[in-house]
Amino acid sequence: MKKTTVSRTVTMPDMLRAARYERAPEYGPRVLFFSGGTALTETSRVLKKFTHNSIHLVTPFDSGGSSAILRKAFDMPAIGDMRSRMMALADERISGSPEIFSLFAHRLPKEAKRKELLVLLQAMASGKDPQVAAIKQPMRRLIRTHLSMFLDAMPDDFDLRGASIGNLILSAGYLNHRKQMDPVIFMFSKLVNVLGEVTTIVNDTLHLAARLEDGQVIYGQHMITGKEVCKLDKALVELFLVKDLKTQKRTTTQISKKKKRFIDEADLICFPPGSFYTSIVANLLPKGVGQAIARKKCPKVYVPSLGEDPERIGLSLDDSIFKLIEYLCLDTDEDPPASAFITHVFIDSENGQNLRPETKARLRKEKISVVDTRLVIPQSAPYYDPQLLVTALLSLT
Secondary structure, three states: OOOOOOOOOOOOOOOHHHHHHHHHHHHHHEEEEEEEOOOHHHHHHHHHOOOOEEEEEEEEOOOOOOHEEEEEEHHOOOHHHHHHHHHHHEEOOOOHHHHHHHHHOEEEOOOHHHHHHHHHHHHHHHEEEEOHHHOOHHHHHHHHHHHHHHHHHOOOHHHHHHHHHHHHHHHHHHHOOOOOOOHHHHHHHHOOOOOOOEOOOOOOOOOOEEOOOOOOOOOOOOOOOOOOOOOOOOOOEEEEEEEOOOOOEEOOOEOOOOHHHHOOOOOOEEEEEOOHHHHHHHHHEEEEEHHHHHHHOOEEEEEEOOOOOOOOOOOOOOHHHHHHHHHHHHOOOOOOHHHHOOOEEEEEEOOOOOEEEEEEHHHOOOEEEEEEEOOOOOOOOOOOOOOHHHHHHHHHH
């Protein structure tokens, strides 16, 4: 079987193409996102109206908030971002699904005492809690079983304040499946009927570390994002992986054949808005990612973040394009052109931000197209409008 490359002129935005996908989203394109965090949540909610085949490779390296408590207790990857993306892609139309959706999104009170929280969780595990009682069998039985398993495995000093019920159920499934992530993802996806594919880029229990321009090295994603501690005051010059936060030993990991296959089968690859290092670059650190992207022939779109990104100190929007390519190149022994990793850069020069003339000239030389189209509206400013962004991406598929 021979393959050939076909090019076409694209209307931007292509409303007819988007309308066709919306009529039959089950046959929609395989748009693949490298991301983490919540920046893509609203976009994902819009995306599922047009395609049920999107692929989301999410970082499992978070070390802050409730993820830190679960990771410390059970030595597991971070699951919060994955759960959040699954909830954004969950089918809320099916009978029984809204009740499961509500429970998985529910968090225990932050101000309650431990004894009160235990009573609440035990009521859920026994099926007496109204939220659990509203769920139909056999899903109710499955949820109760996993909550009971979590209660049995939970350390005596585990902090339940503000805990996500979805995260607790996922954690119980992870432990029940001998610390295998894929069966848990499959179970959760079926529970809430995820309209797409969501998984972690790797299933390893690793952490992020960053070297700053003054030589200082900081360990843990929560130390980089500026959300739980003071924002960085020095530019980040290298992001890498470590085995754990105690030994802080540098390490590497590799994506599985299954994750490579997701990249190989994508109709479009997107590096979406989000925290530049901990959401986007973190996904590119495992070996095999850059190679798979370079090998795949399809549109590869970078949508730079708008607004403030505490991680991007000293790195302009223009600089971020070439920094992204730099990290992708680290995974290849050859010297592929920049267009092997990024084929298009989306901007909205009228409502968002523009690129410098010298940047546009350099991108033209590298055969990377700048797509300047309306992506920001007054209601979404200073960020992208999810509907416009989804329509623009689908126009290239």
